Amino acid sequence: MKVSEGEEVLLYVDERRKYLLRVEKGKYLSTDKGKVKCDEIIGLEYGSRLKLSKGEAYVLRPTVADLYRGGLRPSQVIYPKDVSYMIFYSGIGPGSKVVEAGTGSGYLTAALAHFVGDEGKVYSYDVRDDMQRNAEKNLRRLKLSHRVELKRGDVREEITEREVDAVFLDMPDPWNALKSVRVALKPSGHLSVFVPTLRQVELTYLAMGRTGFTDLRADQLILMEIRVKENATRPKNVGVMHTGYVVLGRKVQADISAPGSIEV
Ligand SMILES: C[S@@+](CC[C@H](N)C(=O)[O-])C[C@H]1O[C@@H](n2cnc3c(N)ncnc32)[C@H](O)[C@@H]1O
Numbered sequence: 349m350k351v352s353e354g355e356e357v358l359l360y361v362d363e364r365r366k367y368l369l370r371v372e373k374g375k376y377l378s379t380d381k382g383k384v385k386c387d388e389i390i391g392l393e394y395g396s397r398l399k400l401s402k403g404e405a406y407v408l409r410p411t412v413a414d415l416y417r418g419g420l421r422p423s424q425v426i427y428p429k430d431v432s433y434m435i436f437y438s439g440i441g442p443g444s445k446v447v448e449a450g451t452g453s454g455y456l457t458a459a460l461a462h463f464v465g466d467e468g469k470v471y472s473y474d475v476r477d478d479m480q481r482n483a484e485k486n487l488r489r490l491k492l493s494h495r496v497e498l499k500r501g502d503v504r505e506e507i508t509e510r511e512v513d514a515v516f517l518d519m520p521d522p523w524n525a526l527k528s529v530r531v532a533l534k535p536s537g538h539l540s541v542f543v544p545t546l547r548q549v550e551l552t553y554l555a556m557g558r559t560g561f562t563d564l565r566a567d568q569l570i571l572m573e574i575r576v577k578e579n580a581t582r583p584k585n586v587g588v589m590h591t592g593y594v595v596l597g598r599k600v601q602a603d604i605s606a607p608g609s610i611e612v
Pocket residue numbers: 423424425426449450451452453454455456457473474475476479501502503504518519520
């Protein structure tokens with residue numbers, strides 16, 4: 349596969365220098381290892397080695413994960429380790445109908461849009477216009493906008509979609525949105541919640557248990573990156589130590605006779 353004009357490419361210089369850049373005829377791309385004219389990149393096979401004025405780079409085809417290198421991030425974003433776990437457990441795939449809140453920078457939105465394919469749809473809610481404008485730019489950059497409907501709204505008040513396969517929440521008080529989530533979800537549909545503190549885990553998990561969700565679990569995923577060096581391979585001593593927690597569950601018929609249960 350060859351690089352075409354207008355596409356974004358990932359210029360890989362080394363582990364610490366990776367650049368997500370758009371290739372436009374007549375323009376130059378700049379890196380720490382010097383410049384290169386876009387005309388030299390257009391038509392190259394992905395994976396090719398490229399000469400820069402002060403070094404070399406590989407021309408790689410960007411994936412959704414590469415958004416973490418070059419995307420706009422006005423809000424805290426969910427990291428790949430948490431995104432991948434939430435998506436795997438949710439069971440979504442091509443053709444799935446998914447609701448998400450809040451949109452934030454649109455990183456989780458982009459991952460969801462990638463997995464639901466052209467036959468699926470992601471309805472992404474946020475209370476803030478400015479967040480959605482940035483998310484829209486990130487989605488356009490990845491050519492995923494057509495799979496997403498950005499909706500301005502508070503999911504604690506209403507989610508208008510029905511029979512959705514899964515709901516993903518990354519917002520401060522997800523326990524206050526469970527009523528709308530239940531109305532939107534298909535029976536047995538999955539709810540995946542991401543929260544940064546243990547107090548939020550407790551409030552979310554217990555509220556899900558009281559409002560007709562089962563198969564509950566709360567997890568913390570710890571990722572340790574390894575520095576590989578001959579005779580000195582070991583975990584890196586710097587990295588992201590804490591991201592947050594994931595709470596998962598599936599919608600079932602609510603047992604409103606149970607103590608503390610709430611009918612929604
Ligand atoms: C941490 S950010 C989400 C980041 C996003 N998951 C990502 O990976 O880019 C939280 C977002 O939730 C939005 N939000 C907070 N409460 C909300 C609510 N009740 N309904 C919809 N959006 C909400 C905020 O405006 C904010 O943009």
